[in-house]
Amino acid sequence: MIRLDAVGKTYRTRRGDLVRAVEDVTLHVQNNEFVTLVGPSGCGKSTLLKLVAGLTPATRGTITIRDEPVREPFGDVGFVFQQPVLLPWRSVLDNVLFSVEMLGLEPRQYRKPALDLLELTGLSGFETKYPRELSGGMQQRVAICRALLPDPSLLLMDEPFGALDAMTREEMSLELLRIWEERRKTILFVTHSIPEAILLADRVVVMTPRPGRVARILDVHLPRPRTIETEFDPRFKAASDEVRALIFTRRAER
Amino acid sequence: MIRRRVVGEWLVPAVTLVGALLVWEAATRVFHVPRFVMPAPSAIVVEGWDWRYRFLGHAWVTLYETLGGFALSIAVGVPLAVLIVYSPVLRSALYPLIVLAQSVPKIAIAPVLLLVLGYGAIPKVVVAFLVAFFPVVVDTATGLAATPPELLDLSRSYRASAFKTFVKVRLPMAMPFMFAGAKVAITLAVIGAVVGEFVGSDKGLGYVILSATSYWKTELAFSSMILLSLMAILLFGAVSLVERLVCPWLAPAGDE
Numbered sequence: 001m002i003r004l005d006a007v008g009k010t011y012r013t014r015r016g017d018l019v020r021a022v023e024d025v026t027l028h029v030q031n032n033e034f035v036t037l038v039g040p041s042g043c044g045k046s047t048l049l050k051l052v053a054g055l056t057p058a059t060r061g062t063i064t065i066r067d068e069p070v071r072e073p074f075g076d077v078g079f080v081f082q083q084p085v086l087l088p089w090r091s092v093l094d095n096v097l098f099s100v101e102m103l104g105l106e107p108r109q110y111r112k113p114a115l116d117l118l119e120l121t122g123l124s125g126f127e128t129k130y131p132r133e134l135s136g137g138m139q140q141r142v143a144i145c146r147a148l149l150p151d152p153s154l155l156l157m158d159e160p161f162g163a164l165d166a167m168t169r170e171e172m173s174l175e176l177l178r179i180w181e182e183r184r185k186t187i188l189f190v191t192h193s194i195p196e197a198i199l200l201a202d203r204v205v206v207m208t209p210r211p212g213r214v215a216r217i218l219d220v221h222l223p224r225p226r227t228i229e230t231e232f233d234p235r236f237k238a239a240s241d242e243v244r245a246l247i248f249t250r251r252a253e254r
Numbered sequence: 255m256i257r258r259r260v261v262g263e264w265l266v267p268a269v270t271l272v273g274a275l276l277v278w279e280a281a282t283r284v285f286h287v288p289r290f291v292m293p294a295p296s297a298i299v300v301e302g303w304d305w306r307y308r309f310l311g312h313a314w315v316t317l318y319e320t321l322g323g324f325a326l327s328i329a330v331g332v333p334l335a336v337l338i339v340y341s342p343v344l345r346s347a348l349y350p351l352i353v354l355a356q357s358v359p360k361i362a363i364a365p366v367l368l369l370v371l372g373y374g375a376i377p378k379v380v381v382a383f384l385v386a387f388f389p390v391v392v393d394t395a396t397g398l399a400a401t402p403p404e405l406l407d408l409s410r411s412y413r414a415s416a417f418k419t420f421v422k423v424r425l426p427m428a429m430p431f432m433f434a435g436a437k438v439a440i441t442l443a444v445i446g447a448v449v450g451e452f453v454g455s456d457k458g459l460g461y462v463i464l465s466a467t468s469y470w471k472t473e474l475a476f477s478s479m480i481l482l483s484l485m486a487i488l489l490f491g492a493v494s495l496v497e498r499l500v501c502p503w504l505a506p507a508g509d510e
Contacts, residue, residue, distance in 0.1 A: 053411045075413045081404040089426050089503045101422065102412035130503050 001066060001186050002029040002052060002154070008060035008211075009047055020211035021047040025061070027205060027214065031153075032184040037205045038197035038243060044212025045190040049156045052188060053077050065154070075103055078147030078185075082159040084139035086131040086146075092118070093127040096145045103150055110149055117145040120179060137168040144176070148183065157189040161196070173199055174228065181225055194247075198239045199226060206246045215246050293473035302477030313481060315458040319375055319447035320440075320489065323382020327439050330383070331390030332432070336420075338391070339398040356388040360446060364453040378450030378458070385446035386439035390432070397431025398424050430504060433497040440493050444486045459485075 009022040022044035029035050037045045050056045051063060054073045063070040078099070086095045096114040097107040118124055121141040131139055140160060147155060160176075161169040173196055180187065191197050197204050198220055206215045220239055222230055230236055275295045281287070282294040289297060302309070334352070338345045364381050371377040401424045409419040451460030459478045466474035497504070 050407070053407075055407055055410055073411045073413050075411070077411055079404075079408050079411050081408075083402065083404060085402050085404045085408065087405075087423065087426070089429075089501065098422075099412060102409055102414040102418065104414075132503070 001031040001033075002027070002188075003064045004028070004048075004052070004061065005063075006061035007048075007051060007058050007063055009044070009051060009056070010059045022051070023211035023213050025212070025214055027217070029186060029188065032186055034180065034187045034189065034200055034202045035205060036189045036191055036197040036201040036203075037207060038191055038194060038247075039207030039212070039215075040209050040247065041192070042212075043207040043209040045207060046158050047212065049079075049158050049188060049190060052154075053079065053156055076152050076154060078150070078152040078155045080140075080143050080147050080155070080157045080160040082162045084131070084136075084143040086139055086142055088131055091128050091130060092123065092134070092142050095131065095142050096149055099146045099149050105150065113151075114145065114149055117148055118142075120182070121145055121175070135168075137164055137172060140164065140172065141175075144179070148179070151183075153186060155185045155187045157187065159190055159192065162192065169193075169196070170228075174226075176200065177224075177226055194240050194243050195231065195236075197243065198222075198236060199230060204239070204243060206243055208247075218242060290470040290472045293476060297473045298476045298480070301471075301473040302480070305474065305477065309459075309462075309478070309481060312457055312459050312462050312478075313485065315375070316444070316447050316451065316460065316482070317485060319378040319450065319458065320382055320443045320485070322375070322379035323384075323446050324386055324436075324440050324443040324489075326379065326383040327387035327390050327443065328436065331387045331435075331439075332394050334387075335391045335394035335398060338395050340416075352388065352391055355384070360385045361449050364449050368450070368454045373454050373456075377453075378447050378455070381450035382443040382446030385449070386443040389435040389438040389442070391435075393431045393435025393438075394428060397428025400431065401427045429501050430497075433493065433501065437490055437493050437497075440489045441486050444482065444489065448482065 004025055004027045007022060007025045008020070011019045011021055013019055025048065027035075037048065039045060047056070051058050052065075052070065054070045057071065065074070068074075087098060090098065093111075093114060096117060097110055100110045101107050115124075115127065118127060121144065123138065123141055123145070126134065126138070131142065134142070140163075144160070161172050164172060177200060187200075189197075189200060201220050204218045204220060206218065207213065208215045218239060222233060222235055222239075279294050279296060282292060293301075334348065338348055360381060363384065364377070367377045367380055371380060405423055405427075406419065409423055414422075447458070448460035448463075451458040452464055455461045459482050462478040463475045466472070466478065
């Protein structure tokens with residue numbers, strides 16, 4: 001579905017210095033595949049998501065989605081960030097409806113689907129609350145509902161659970177998997193956490209920093225649906241050791 | 255618990271104020287302070303009561319000068335802030351001018367303005383506007399620039415127009431900042447109107463203070479001052495009330 005071929009991105013900073021954020025990234029993502037991008041800070045993971053969404057043009061290489069070259073934002077995408085970035089003046093329900101409003105669709109026709117999504121994420125009864133009345137984990141669920149409501153074929157998630165505490169984080173990962181089993185989508189998921197990357201993914205893209213390059217792409221052969229037990233599978237341990245080795249040996253070389 | 259809060263928030267300040275007034279009253283009587291140096295609170299109240307009908311007219315004049323200046327500062331300040339935030343060129347062109355306009359002492363411009371604009375209400379409105387518009391521009395611009403970049407990316411990824419993003423995201427996001435600016439602006443506008451009246455007028459509470467002092471009627475000046483403070487407090491309260499109506503999401507959830 002998504003094809004990145006030899007993609008590079010060079011920024012010019014305000015002082016006029018050139019910064020190579022991403023270099024020579026080639027990645028082909030299948031329809032409904034769950035791909036995680038893992039690596040240390042500064043490896044251009046977030047830049048990569050912005051490139052795929054068409055928010056910023058690639059300096060080199062080509063990006064296509066369903067054989068259409070990406071040159072500008074195309075709408076058929078859901079974004080979830082590290083911060084929920086909800087609108088504080090809108091109720092939970094109206095925050096979920098924000099995405100269809102911005103797409104220029106009729107929000108009234110999406111009320112029922114929005115309520116269904118809130119139910120799916122365990123937020124029934126909170127429709128009329130303001131975001132500040134919700135915990136961090138619940139706010140992030142609202143952000144996920146907002147991204148899912150227009151039913152995009154592509155979901156881009158930039159460390160979506162990075163600001164949550166460890167327990168909520170694990171719970172949310174499993175919940176995301178549950179939602180994904182019900183509503184299949186292509187997901188590109190950026191994270192710092194190696195266990196999270198492996199637990200979620202069909203394939204893990206391990207990246208190295210400055211400039212961000214793909215060190216290796218690992219297939220994760222763990223049965224689905226995955227549960228909390230998955231982490232005790234010896235293959236889970238093997239995969240996380242491999243990712244860890246890739247990240248840390250690279251670091252030692254420098 | 256509720257009773258304790260009433261004691262802390264109302265009773266203590268009220269007792270302090272009454273106590274201070276009693277000490278003031280006693281001191282002027284015991285030391286035989288001349289009325290024109292420091293009138294007793296009772297004398298101020300009596301004088302104010304005598305003037306109640308005349309005060310009504312003067313207060314009305316100062317009120318509409320203030321509100322005119324305040325309204326103008328919003329009408330000019332908010333669009334100016336939008337231009338500054340959206341256009342880097344206009345930002346570098348306008349910001350120094352705005353700061354320059356702010357750094358000129360308004361009390362120094364007032365006589366010139368009166369010379370140019372005559373002695374009616376308009377120069378007072380203009381002085382009030384000049385004093386009040388700076389916090390409106392700065393706070394609105396700060397608020398508009400404070401939109402999280404993720405929200406702008408999100409809007410862009412949905413192909414929403416810049417105008418739609420402005421109306422649905424940036425402007426409401428800036429509301430708390432704008433109200434902070436408006437609250438400062440409304441109290442400054444009162445000062446601006448009075449400064450305008452000081453320079454040349456025949457009505458308004460500022461005019462009453464000026465003429466009262468030239469006739470050694472200090473108690474009248476004091477009662478006019480108190481009226482001005484009350485007006486400023488009420489106007490501040492009115493803006494706060496509008497803020498609570500427009501931005502209900504800022505109110506604390508439940509009872510702490």
